[in-house]
Amino acid sequence: MTKTALITGVTGQDGYYLSRFLLQKGYRVVGLVLPQRQSSLAKLGSLVNKLEIYAVDLTDSRVLSGLLEQVQPQEIYNLAAPSFIPDSWNNPLETLDVIAGTTTRFLMAIRQAGVKARFYQASSSEMFGQVDPSPQDENTPFRPMNPYATAKLHAHWTMVHYRQRYNLLACSGILYNHESPRRATQFVTRKVCLAAAAIKLGISDRLELGNLDAKRDWGYAEDYVQAMWRMLQQDQPEDYVIGTGKLHSVKELVATAFECVGLDWTRYVVVNPNLVRSDEHFLLVANTKKAKQKLQWQPQMSFENLVEKMVLKDLERLQNGTIATSAKP
Numbered sequence: 617m618t619k620t621a622l623i624t625g626v627t628g629q630d631g632y633y634l635s636r637f638l639l640q641k642g643y644r645v646v647g648l649v650l651p652q653r654q655s656s657l658a659k660l661g662s663l664v665n666k667l668e669i670y671a672v673d674l675t676d677s678r679v680l681s682g683l684l685e686q687v688q689p690q691e692i693y694n695l696a697a698p699s700f701i702p703d704s705w706n707n708p709l710e711t712l713d714v715i716a717g718t719t720t721r722f723l724m725a726i727r728q729a730g731v732k733a734r735f736y737q738a739s740s741s742e743m744f745g746q747v748d749p750s751p752q753d754e755n756t757p758f759r760p761m762n763p764y765a766t767a768k769l770h771a772h773w774t775m776v777h778y779r780q781r782y783n784l785l786a787c788s789g790i791l792y793n794h795e796s797p798r799r800a801t802q803f804v805t806r807k808v809c810l811a812a813a814a815i816k817l818g819i820s821d822r823l824e825l826g827n828l829d830a831k832r833d834w835g836y837a838e839d840y841v842q843a844m845w846r847m848l849q850q851d852q853p854e855d856y857v858i859g860t861g862k863l864h865s866v867k868e869l870v871a872t873a874f875e876c877v878g879l880d881w882t883r884y885v886v887v888n889p890n891l892v893r894s895d896e897h898f899l900l901v902a903n904t905k906k907a908k909q910k911l912q913w914q915p916q917m918s919f920e921n922l923v924e925k926m927v928l929k930d931l932e933r934l935q936n937g938t939i940a941t942s943a944k945p
């Protein structure tokens with residue numbers, strides 16, 4: 617029997633890779649997009665023709681339950697969220713509503729529609745926040761440090777409550793930073809890789825960054841969407857930490873990207889104090905023992921190969937004119 621998966625945030629980086637992965641597995645894939653964001657469907661390229669797309673207002677749980685009754689999904693992947701953390705300080709209420717409100721409305725809608733769907737919630741390592749110790753695992757307490765992380769934690773706990781109270785097959789993937797050539801340009805990996813490519817081609821001559829000593833656990837988005845799917849194939853719904861377990865600094869990221877194009881990064885990179893985040897004094901790095909044991913999942917792509925893949929793709933895009941400018945802070 618063909619399984620149906622419903623994905624919110626289908627036009628984002630993870631939505632793209634997850635849709636592609638599920639289509640390869642023979643799923644019928646239904647993607648949701650906000651009515652005012654339908655132009656973002658272009659980001660899916662030719663994949664869009666293989667999906668069933670609905671333009672849906674996610675602020676009304678009755679609309680959602682009607683949709684669930686119509687679509688009858690076996691799996692729901694709730695990926696939709698604003699994801700650039702500095703923005704959440706400018707729009708804390710909107711961030712809370714879009715992340716926590718949408719998740720709650722979906723959980724309510726599953727019950728209202730009476731569908732037997734498994735539910736994946738996109739949680740974030742940012743929920744750990746001011747952590748001690750590192751690395752973090754599924755038992756590490758949460759101390760979120762920004763509105764985005766607080767909203768994600770609200771959504772996470774609501775999902776846990778629905779699982780416990782109503783026996784929903786719901787689980788949460790607590791994902792660390794995951795990147796790809798499809799990452800938006802405001803995130804540091806893509807910003808750096810695009811700038812390295814642009815400088816190599818003479819389109820740009822400078823890259824402004826924040827804290828070069830900041831460290832992150834960076835993995836490859838295509839690896840991570842497979843972990844999402846594996847979580848929903850388990851008999852027992854549980855939460856999983858997903859990352860690489862390896863920390864790299866922004867400086868290492870820059871050096872690796874510029875080395876790919878044969879340039880000395882110190883000639884081009886300047887620190888802009890306005891881009892330094894004052895509230896980042898913690899090391900977020902994953903302990904993925906549980907995912908390895910229970911999901912038989914582990915990341916396949918190395919940091920170096922990921923950076924090279926991203927730089928090469930941006931060189932190609934700049935050369936064939938599919939993007940014209942360098943990254944903006």
Ligand SMILES: Nc1nc2c(ncn2[C@@H]2O[C@H](COP(=O)(O)OP(=O)(O)O[C@H]3O[C@H](CO)[C@@H](O)[C@H](O)[C@@H]3O)[C@@H](O)[C@H]2O)c(=O)[nH]1
Pocket residue numbers: 698699700701740741742791792793794802803804805807824825826827828830831832866891892893896945
């Ligand atoms: N964006 C950006 N980050 C910079 C810069 N300079 C240094 N950084 C540092 O680079 C690190 C990564 O920043 P981002 O790429 O913006 O990602 P993030 O804030 O860690 O958040 C991402 O990962 C989370 C965990 O998975 C996600 O929850 C979140 O949505 C997002 O995808 C942070 O420590 C940030 O301070 C810069 O110029 N721009």
